[in-house]
Amino acid sequence: MSERARAGSEGRGVACSGRQSRRCPPILSRGSAEFVADVHAKAAAAGFVVADRATWTVDHVIPQQAFDFSDPEDVKRCWAKENIQVLSPQANHEKSWLVFDDLCASVGADKYPAAWGGRLPTAEEKQQMYAGFRGREQAQAVSDASESEEGEEGDGAGPSGSVDLDDSDE
Numbered sequence: 001m002s003e004r005a006r007a008g009s010e011g012r013g014v015a016c017s018g019r020q021s022r023r024c025p026p027i028l029s030r031g032s033a034e035f036v037a038d039v040h041a042k043a044a045a046a047g048f049v050v051a052d053r054a055t056w057t058v059d060h061v062i063p064q065q066a067f068d069f070s071d072p073e074d075v076k077r078c079w080a081k082e083n084i085q086v087l088s089p090q091a092n093h094e095k096s097w098l099v100f101d102d103l104c105a106s107v108g109a110d111k112y113p114a115a116w117g118g119r120l121p122t123a124e125e126k127q128q129m130y131a132g133f134r135g136r137e138q139a140q141a142v143s144d145a146s147e148s149e150e151g152e153e154g155d156g157a158g159p160s161g162s163v164d165l166d167d168s169d170e
Contacts, residue, residue: 063097
């Protein structure tokens, strides 16, 4: 990852966009208004114009892929405010699903995925995790291509109850 992206991952900016935004859970440990306010505050603190959503994205310090979305407690840990940062789209793309120990430590062990057992993964465990992430990413690409061929592309809306970061109606 470039030094610029690394600096970005340390508080400069990412957004809830694309396929991952469809995973914004309806069961956050806090209300969606509080979540949106927190994300907007992080965006502003990082120097982004909150209303200019094309310039920032929501990023998970610990990648979403590391959490078990069948476990409601893991979902809450994934979407905990400590695990959310705002990055530019480029910095978010460059960070991808990489795990940085210093950034994860700032989230706190109580917010780590249950599978991590309250500790950071070793270098070997990270490599195994990344291989799994790549496999899921490839499977998703095949699924997306299949949906596209069938003309069943979604409207980009998240699941029922997902969080809309464009709160222009407020």
